[in-house]
Amino acid sequence: MKNILKILLIIALLKVTLFCIESNSIKGIVKDKQTGETIPFATIIVENTKYGTYANTNGFFFIKGISDGKFKVTATAVGYNKKTIEVDIKKGETISLSFELEPIPIELQGVTKVSERMKEAYKNEISVQALSQQELKIIPSTSEKDIFKLIQILPGVSSTGDVTSQFYVRGGSGDQNMILYDNMMIYSPFHAFGMFSIFNTDVIKISEMMTGGFSPEYGGRLSSVMNIISKDGNSNKYSGKLNIGNSSAQALVEGPILGGSLISSARKSYFNNVFKKFLGKNVPLDFYDINSKLTFPIANEGKFSFSAIISRDNINQSAISSPNYLWQNAAVGTNVQVSIEDYYLDVALSFSFSKAYVDYKGFQGRQNSENRISNIFFDAKAESYLFEKDILSYGFSFILPRTEYSFQNSSGLVVKNKLDQQESGIFVKYRFGRIEGLGVDVGIRSNFEFIAENISYAFEPRIKVTYQPFHFATLKASYGRYHQTMITTSNEDDIIPLFEIWLPVEKPYYPERCDEYIGALETDLSDNLSFSFQGYFKRFTNLLGYNLKKKNSSDPDFSSGTGRSYGYEFFLKYQDESLYTWINYTLSWAKRKSDRVKYSPKYDRRHIINILSSYRLPYDIHFNLKWELASGTLFTPVLGYFDRLDLEDFSSNNYYYDTGSSYGVLGSKNASRLPWYHRLDIGLSKSLTIYNSFALNLKVDLINLYDRKNIFYINKDTGEKVYMLPFMFTFFVGLEI
């Protein structure tokens, strides 16, 4: 801790001595006039000068290096009327501005232009997709609108089926994705066996999905960072929403409170037929979730917020031979974002908790299973705005996870454990942006892990370069090294994992590591058409996986392996006043080697094509379409079948008269591929205004329109093919006040 503080002090002193050139500055915040909600990615320009910038995800902006004099500063954001403020700036002065933009009614334009706005704001980033509320609205949904379902159709992201929201990024496993919700680390963000996420889409302001090239402020995961930022809530008036869908109902309220704002939503399941279609069996599943946030403005364009998220799923079964299941998530956290002089500080402290419990009711003497992870996360980072567009960022974080589990393994032994881990990280990054068309981010991150009196140290260099040789084309490249010390024991062959245990990586194993190289080209082919290409190569070391050669129960459960993945991603987007369409194609390979066994993980899908489109019909009705085509997932083929005998009980003559049950002998791991997956979903959506302050949102979707029989998995013992979702009709009715 002392060393980390010393290093941060040195960085701050370096900044003061080397870069602190006295210059004029304009900083401020951009807000929605009606709701008081900050507007991310708004454009702020100083008229008739070269100076301008974009607001960050919290609506904050900072412009440095302006000369003395009078200027007009204009803020624009699509969906809002622009606003101009005149300023008279004097030498060495920093002026604070607050833009309150008047919203204009938009529907489809919101989708197109908001995404365009995001693209500009992320022009110095690589492999980042920001997803807005508007994009969530157009995606056809099977039961719940879900941010994870949108992520699954991004380039470089794959999944293993309709039923699961688990996603795999550029050849990485599911536990290599970091999920941050208002800076709270969520470990198992799934409802209903992973069918959809616990995040209520109505409270999400923006989601950043980083599939690679992470800035040094992010550490602890190898493959992706998903940063979800929730809305602050309406600070001017009370409003609400009531939504009814196929499987659940949800309510949302927001409004001013104690000088700040509150937003809170609750969702409760009520209909099991949808689950039956998903799982092919009647499951008495019940779930709810609550997402809430309190936000208070503080001085210096700052805000203090308190977020909480709670979710619970349970299956209660009456038969004594049928176990009861419980899954719980809870997280609370505070965030402070404030601007002090030319620094922007972002400090977060959170506690998150995740639990899975299986109650076997003592049936056949089986012990109950329990698995929980609790985590304290502290994260502090600062951005210091230097000469013109140069930015120095630095910060540190502490993660204190505790994992506890107790279960009866396949050998009948009860396994119990409790592990405390401490992980701390420190980073510094310099963004060089003073040369027009060239951006260079150079940074390092150091991680320290303490567990069971062992200390491990990891050093992570990161570099990112963007170069714009022509106004319509940008070249990008990045290198990064990442480490991961918390992993799950989930087996990728678990089609529906019920009991996923998070574990710290302990001696004799080392933290998992990934070296990642990315190259990209982004072009605007016309005003309406843009195209991007990305190529990546990732090399994994110290990957912990199931011991594939385990024959005896005394053999270790895990083995350390290596891996690599590489691929190419093509992304084409068209947008005009009526049509919004994206088409992406991913060609990728993922490979693993463990105990001299070479294989590709199940989610290694060679080709993936996704089409998402929304077309505005007359009467402001939107026609939405999503089509996915992907190589089948890999599976382990069967070498042959025999009738397997149960040889446990020799107290009777069972052995002699047992004719056995069919059993498939497995061949080489993941050596075969299922047939192509493809599915077409279409839908119509319409918003109706009833009186002045009521809006009715209607949405109907036809899922798997041509009833494609996509194979979910094959029961190796019986040869039975289990299919994914059949043709389905889904509806959604929402009332806004």
Next chain:
Amino acid sequence: MIKKIVSILFIILFFTSCNDDFDIVKDYHEQLVVFLVLDNRADKQIIKIQKLQNDVGLNDNNKVLKDLSVRLIDTYGVAHYFKDTVLNGVNNFNVLFVDSLDLKEGTYSLFVNSGNKLYAWSNVTVRAPQLIYVSSFNEYYKINISKSASSRGVLVKSFVCFDRVDNGITTSDMMEIPSKFSVNGTDTTEIYPAVEKSDYSENKSIEVIIGYNAIVYTKQKIINRYHIESKDIKKIKIFSFSYDWNLYEYIMSYKGYSDPYSVRLDKPNYSNIIFGNGVFGAIRVDSTEIKP
């Protein structure tokens, strides 16, 4: 634009509505599937043999083999040849037997041939008998069983033995005593012992408790079911089943992952049959009796 979208949709529908056929069996080769568990109690050692199949649900005729030759070489190097037999209701296996085999401590080797085409072999070690000690306490019996070095799994079962009369004929019968009970509200579930790992590295005996309450419960159940008197209940018989390494690993690989909702595709397959599947194992069964 609408026409274009509709046209594209029709093209997609035209090309994609078909469903693919494919086979999950790959690299199939004919193999022998062999099950033989040497049992010290048995008059006849029974072996079951089947052919590995290239599809699920085949007719029984496609599972059995012709021209089978089965040899068991005992610990003195003497070959014992198995003979064909039939078992009621078992038509999906070739069933062969060898009788009058006096199992001794030592290694036994099994060789199976089907004509000149298929062959498989394996070894197993048979160990010495186990000693069972019974101590009586206020509320339970304590059973101690000596451990064999080759024993990997152990199962101790206890039974109440009784005589019952059916149509004027007296028959000896027995009913298993539960090891414990699970009470959930008004539901009571009897829990019976399962195979447990016996760690050969720890040189101590295995200890099992039989509660008097479980014995009384079982006796009452017998009396209620068969309408007999308490005097017809003769004794309590305790069996110790000691599984050799191969048999234990086979059972554990079979029993694992029994969660009703989890769907796992990587079920482990344990076999010690070279060039084949199944298991060649040995079980040592010892017993003792106590008067209730």
